[in-house]
Amino acid sequence: MQQAPSQTQVDERTVYDEKPAPRDEPFSHHIFEDDPKSKASLRIYFKILFMITVLITLTIWGILSIYWGANWRFLTGIHKMNGWIVDFDGGPIGATITQAFMNNTGSKEQIDWYTVPASMFPNGEADVADAIVNERAWAAVTIHSGASDRLNAALSARNGSGYDNQVASAYAVEARNENSYVFFVQPQIQTPLEQAVVAYPQVQAQRVGSGIGDLLTTAPNLVFAPVNYTIVNLRPFDIQVGTAIDFVGLIYMLILSFIAALGNFNARVLISGLERRLKLTRLIMLRIVVPVIIYFWLSLAYALLSIYFHVPFDRRFGHAGFVIFWMLSWCAMLSLGLAIEAMITILTLRFIPFFLVPWIITNVSVVFFPIEILPTIFRYGYAMPFYNVSRAVRTILFRTRDQVGLNFGVLIAWIVVSLVSIPLAQAYVRRKQVAEWRASQHTREDAHLGDSEASITTTQG
Known part of the structure; x- marks a missing residue:
């Protein structure tokens, strides 16, 4: 009679027949491996x-559309520009000449031309030019005093040798917005004058x-070209590197500010x-003082770059122009960078790019074309850092309307908002960090107490 195998023999055979479980080694798995850990990792991924x-799709539709909208139907807003x-x-x-301009206005795609009494300008055309520089209108056309009388005198004398047919002048400021000047201001001045x-x-x-008939013989210029005009670009955009x-x-300034804020976060x-x-x-103090110092140096490096390429900063404010531009760049970096410093505290590294994109788009959308011709929603641009930096730079380089004080004021307001936001955001995050740390300490104490009780029980047993 055959003897049944003992339990020890069965256990040894089972252990011998079982294949060892594969080790979960790094760098050794396939993408769609039938493994619980690999499946879990793929699900998370x-x-x-x-x-x-x-999130990127929503950014495209919700944020990039702002810039698309600023360049979509801007031509229909040209009538908001006055001439x-x-x-x-x-x-x-x-x-x-007046009738020619009246025939070229009234459409949404045309400058709104209207007549202004000459009595408003006691110093003549010099006052008109000064008004255009100070942005009371986008353009002005003046018909010179006594133009008709001089032509009549030349016709009566049948002599055109001393007659000057430059009877009108048109004034505009290219540096106010070089894009609008090229695309529609200059063309809409020139077309009526040619007519x-x-x-x-x-x-x-x-x-x-x-x-x-006699004039054709004695003074043909009085017949064929009795009138002509001159377009005066009061402030040309004549510094190409100014773009x-x-x-x-x-x-680039915003990107540099972002990199500095990112480096500060990583280091801290x-x-x-x-x-x-x-x-x-102390942490709040560190977070405020360090960016101020870093941006002070970076703004100097940024300003010196323009000096290297011979940008003339002395046109409007003399030798102080460079210092003003440097301080403008410093305030600009602070207004742009400290906003990122505040938001990165709440959003962390994972989501800060989704703040950077709208921060760029909302700023860029209001500096390419004049805000006046954009849809009403873009009026927010008057309070944006890019717009105010652009305005101040144009004053320094091209001597356009001087609102540098207002531009600095807007930038400083952004800095103050960030200086308030950073401590509030940091206090909120610190509260969460302390709560998480205390919870982890309680968990550790409970685990240590459980181990101690188990050790006592084992000893007593």
């Missing part, structure tokens, strides 16, 4: 990717009548551990 894709016609002549030449130049010889022919400072450079939180070592008041 694709969940994060899905959330990021959704003056000032007739110092009061004769047929003035009437013809007047073509129309006036016909008006004059009717007035002269049969005497036109780097005034538009693209603003984006992830590497040195100062975030969890310092008292709240």
